Amino acid sequence: MTDEIAEFRARLRAWLDTNVITPEPDEPHALFLKRWHQTLFEGGWVGLSWPREYGGQGLGNIYDVVLNEEVGEYGAPDAPRIGYLGRALLQWGTEEQRERYLPGLLSGADYWCQGFSEPNAGSDLAGIAARAVLDGDTYRITGQKVWTTYGDYADYCLLLARTGPADGRHKGISAFIVPLRSPGVEVRPIRAITDESEFSEIFLDEVEVPAGNRVGAEGDGWGIAMMTVAYERGAADVGYLSKFGATLHELRGELARRRPGDPLVRRELGRVEVLYRVLSQHVGRRLGERDDSDAPPGPEMSVDKLLMTEVDQALHEAAVKLLGPAALLGETTSPWLRRYLYSRAASIYGGSEQIQLNILAQRVLGLPR
Template sequence: MDLRDSPEEARFRAQLCAWLEENIPADPEPAMLAERWPYMRDFQQRLYRSGWIALSYPTQVGGQGLGPMEEAILSEELGRANAPTLLPLGHLGRPLLRYGTDEQRRRYLPPLLASDEIWCQGFSEPEAGSDLASLQTRAVRESGAWVLNGHKTWTSYGAFADFCLLLARTDPDVPRHRGISAFIVPLRTPGVTVRPIVLANGDEEFAEIFLDDVRIPEANMLGRPSDGWRIAMDVVNYERGAVETGYLPKFERYLFELAAVARTRAREPDRATLLALGEVAAALEVLRMHCLRTLSDRVSGAPPGPESSIDKLLMTAVEQKLTALSLGLLTAATTPGRAEWFDRYLYGRAGSIYGGTAQIQRNILAERLLGLPRSPG
């Protein structure tokens, strides 16, 4: 793979950079999610109206008909420009595009991609987090409808969403991975209760969703009965990928910030600090190389697969090394920027859990990439 921009890609990058220079909000991103959400949504809608979102989606559903290279360039330049965080929508559009009927794609994809309608994913439950196959939410076909009962938790941005891509068990008599189906659930449907989860920092990024005899049309099943596990794996494979998420430029910016702090503390930083910075730089370079390999596969037409678990493990390692190093460098409570870095540190700890724990990621790699046997226990 030639890592240099083609002439077309260089033009695309230059046009994007010019647009970002003119359109990055002057006001800083609000600290609290209640204020940050409309700020993020407004910026994403402006990106969409200017043709910079949904780049690799077909034009028939509101996309730009481009490819993964343009998506990667967008992620890079958004990160370099320190642009507002984008809403987590792209990975939820993929299953609609792949498994949806023509009517579902026409109805749901254009407003999803435009951020006019917000989606969340209803996967995790109180007793089914990383072990997703343990989910207990049930869907029963009844008089031309599906009736759902259950409880979802840790639903990202659930309090702000209009629709939920939800997994429910439709066949309890088959092996647990095989009896799960996927549904499109409007969250204003009678019987749905959304309860925000208030985090230690006051944000309501997550929510619980309770379903009590919720009736949705039969047409709201996505894919076929028992396609839910396959659909869920597609979602998380896109969700875990560093290529689409702009992590690389963000982490590079973090590293430059910490290197600048080290230089201000001493003309010649101590050996331990230099070694710690070098260790983070090396981990970041490993992540960058892996992302380029992933991008090469994507350009060749390969969809994301279980190797996205490598992305997740490497991203988590880099983020946690960076943020742990910041605590050592920004020791005084009054140091400018320390509070922001401490928030980053706390959030980075969750990287070992969200989207599937680090242990689950290693199991996926062992079993699905390396072909290792399961342990007898």
């Protein structure tokens, strides 16, 4: 196994030498990442641990960690982050849904987004109000989603809507594959503090969705959502391990040019590097365990999310602290200030830091409420 992984690493590094792409002038980040996803897929590096019948390679989960590590160390763009939505389809979708949707999701031909949060349902996701009403063999979906990452670029949305009574909480929720080009869908990008529009509001007005696009049975939406967010909290599942590795790589380079030999820089970089290595080891062990068990990830993934947040925020705090005014005035090669601001969102998306602590206290440690 060790030899096979070493050979895999060497092959990947050689491939990166000739295939890493850079953004075109004015290319939106989401479209650049899509192009990179497709390039990686064509090279045979996406879906390493996915079943072969849906376009994957049937390798162990540990290969996803290795991919993340190598892509990050190389300083290449992030490994694809969208597979966590596909995991829900893999586990809950019908054979027809898997065959129809998974290949495009894996190859990067189709962009997907996650339509869970609403204006009054974020941490309290069981409070969602979007409704899906069955009429013959079609659902009509009406409601509003918010903070939907890449909603304005997505082809499909894995969307939660209520099929049961309005006060049914967790029990009355179902999950749907909603094609976002459908009549009745309006996507409005939201401009964030980073000056980018990573996420959007999505308004749905009597949007017709075939009953065959419901994932799982009516009422399965809560289980599907919980499984999806558990995968989303994994640093290799969303490509963030590679992102942090690449950030560290870039920061080392920038500081070597600006503050060569500075002991304060060495100390701070050492500190964040240790945090990154702890995360990487933890994720490696976690995914190794996944190879030995058929059970999908659960509430324990909140540990991964907290570690991921810590690394993200420590890295970017170190960057603005060590680069000082150069980072704030945009004189650096990378927009560190924008990246620092985005890192503040790490303790919110995928479930806030406080919610992760609640999950660990109640569902992992069994502490009283």
